[in-house]
Amino acid sequence: MKIKYIPILVFYLAMCFSINAQQHKNDNRSPEFNVAPYFNYSTTIGAGFGLVPMYSFYVDKNDMQSPRSILGVVGYYTTNNSWAVVNFGSFFFDKDKWRIVYGIAIDNYNFQTYVQNQGSGDDFLDYATESDVITLDVKRKIFGKVYFGLGYTYQHSKTDFEGDLSDINTELNILKFEVFRDARDDINYPKNGSLLKLQFNHLPKWIGNSELSNVLIINYNRYIGVVDNRDIVALRFHTKSGLKNVHFQQQVVVGGVDLRGYSDGKYRGDGMLDIQGEYRWNFRNKLRLSAVGFAGLGTLYGSDTEDFNWSLYPSIGAGIRWTALTKSHINVGLDVGFGKDDWGIYFRFKEAF
Incomplete structure (x- = not known):
C-alpha cells in the first residue's frame, strides 16, 4: 500500500471504533469522553502513529458562562524512532473570569537542520533531542473581553548532533506575560469574532538561564461565518521575534501551525512573519465529518543562511476533520500541506488557529 493512503485508512478505522466510546446522553452538561487516532507524516521523521484520549467537563455545572474544561493525553511513535507523551489540560471557571492551562511533556525527537558549508556544498545535519517540559499559564479577565496572563515554562533539552559538532545541553526557564482580547463566539470552534494576543517571553539569568x-x-x-453561518472563513496574522540571544531550541522553524507544508526543518531563524487563510466546510452528515482548505505566505529572518532571510515561503493544502467531542465541538483530523520543495501530513487537534 502506498504511504499516501495509510493516513486515510488509519483515520477512518479509528474513527469508526471510537464512535463506540462516545457518550450519548441527553444532558448537554454531562462529561464527555472519547479516544481519537493520531497520525502524521513528514519527509524527516517518517510516519507517526498514536492515540489521543480526551475528557471534557464543566468545573461547575451551575456556571452557565464558562466553557467546558478539557483534560487529555497525546502519545505517539514514529518510524524514525521519535516519540512523545504529552499530558495537557485547560480549565475555565468563575464565569470565565479565570483560565488555567498546563502541559507536561517528555519526548525524544530525531530531526535535522540545514547547514550551509562554504566550498563543500550544502547539507542537512541530523540531530536528536531529548526534552522534558512543564508549563503553566494563569489568565484573569481584567475588563470586557480582555485578559492578562502570567506563565512559566521549564524546558530541559539535550541535543546530540551527528559528526564532530558539540552537543547542546539547554535548560530554559521562561517567564511569560500575555495580554489578549478574546471576542470569539466559541473557544474551540469559533464561527464569528476575533482573537488578538500579545505574548512576551522573558528568560532572565537570575532564574537559571545561561543568557x-x-x-x-x-x-x-479573525473568524467570519458564511453560508448561513454554517461554514467559516478564518484569517490569521502571526509574527514571532527573537529579540536577543535566541537559543537553538527557541528558534523558529517554518512549518506546523503556521505555513503547513514544511517538514524537513530546512528554514530556521530567529523570527518570522506570516499570513494565512482557511475555509472550513461543514457538511450535513451523521458521521460528523468536515473539511478545510488553506493557503498562506510568510518570510523568515535571522537565519544563518543568508539566502533564506526575507525570502517568501508559500503554503497551500487541505484537510479533513471529525468532531471527536460533540458537546465541546472539538475536532481532530489530518492536513496535507505543500510548501517550497517540501510537503507534510499533520495531525490536527482542534483547528490550526
Missing part, C-alpha cells in the same frame, strides 16, 4: 533572552509573539485571528 538573557526575549521573544515577542503577536497573533491576530
Whole structure:
C-alpha cells in the first residue's frame, strides 16, 4: 500500500471504533469522553502513529458562562524512532473570569537542520533531542473581553548532533506575560469574532538561564461565518521575534501551525512573519465529518543562511476533520500541506488557529 493512503485508512478505522466510546446522553452538561487516532507524516521523521484520549467537563455545572474544561493525553511513535507523551489540560471557571492551562511533556525527537558549508556544498545535519517540559499559564479577565496572563515554562533539552559538532545541553526557564482580547463566539470552534494576543517571553539569568533572552509573539485571528453561518472563513496574522540571544531550541522553524507544508526543518531563524487563510466546510452528515482548505505566505529572518532571510515561503493544502467531542465541538483530523520543495501530513487537534 502506498504511504499516501495509510493516513486515510488509519483515520477512518479509528474513527469508526471510537464512535463506540462516545457518550450519548441527553444532558448537554454531562462529561464527555472519547479516544481519537493520531497520525502524521513528514519527509524527516517518517510516519507517526498514536492515540489521543480526551475528557471534557464543566468545573461547575451551575456556571452557565464558562466553557467546558478539557483534560487529555497525546502519545505517539514514529518510524524514525521519535516519540512523545504529552499530558495537557485547560480549565475555565468563575464565569470565565479565570483560565488555567498546563502541559507536561517528555519526548525524544530525531530531526535535522540545514547547514550551509562554504566550498563543500550544502547539507542537512541530523540531530536528536531529548526534552522534558512543564508549563503553566494563569489568565484573569481584567475588563470586557480582555485578559492578562502570567506563565512559566521549564524546558530541559539535550541535543546530540551527528559528526564532530558539540552537543547542546539547554535548560530554559521562561517567564511569560500575555495580554489578549478574546471576542470569539466559541473557544474551540469559533464561527464569528476575533482573537488578538500579545505574548512576551522573558528568560532572565537570575532564574537559571545561561543568557538573557526575549521573544515577542503577536497573533491576530479573525473568524467570519458564511453560508448561513454554517461554514467559516478564518484569517490569521502571526509574527514571532527573537529579540536577543535566541537559543537553538527557541528558534523558529517554518512549518506546523503556521505555513503547513514544511517538514524537513530546512528554514530556521530567529523570527518570522506570516499570513494565512482557511475555509472550513461543514457538511450535513451523521458521521460528523468536515473539511478545510488553506493557503498562506510568510518570510523568515535571522537565519544563518543568508539566502533564506526575507525570502517568501508559500503554503497551500487541505484537510479533513471529525468532531471527536460533540458537546465541546472539538475536532481532530489530518492536513496535507505543500510548501517550497517540501510537503507534510499533520495531525490536527482542534483547528490550526
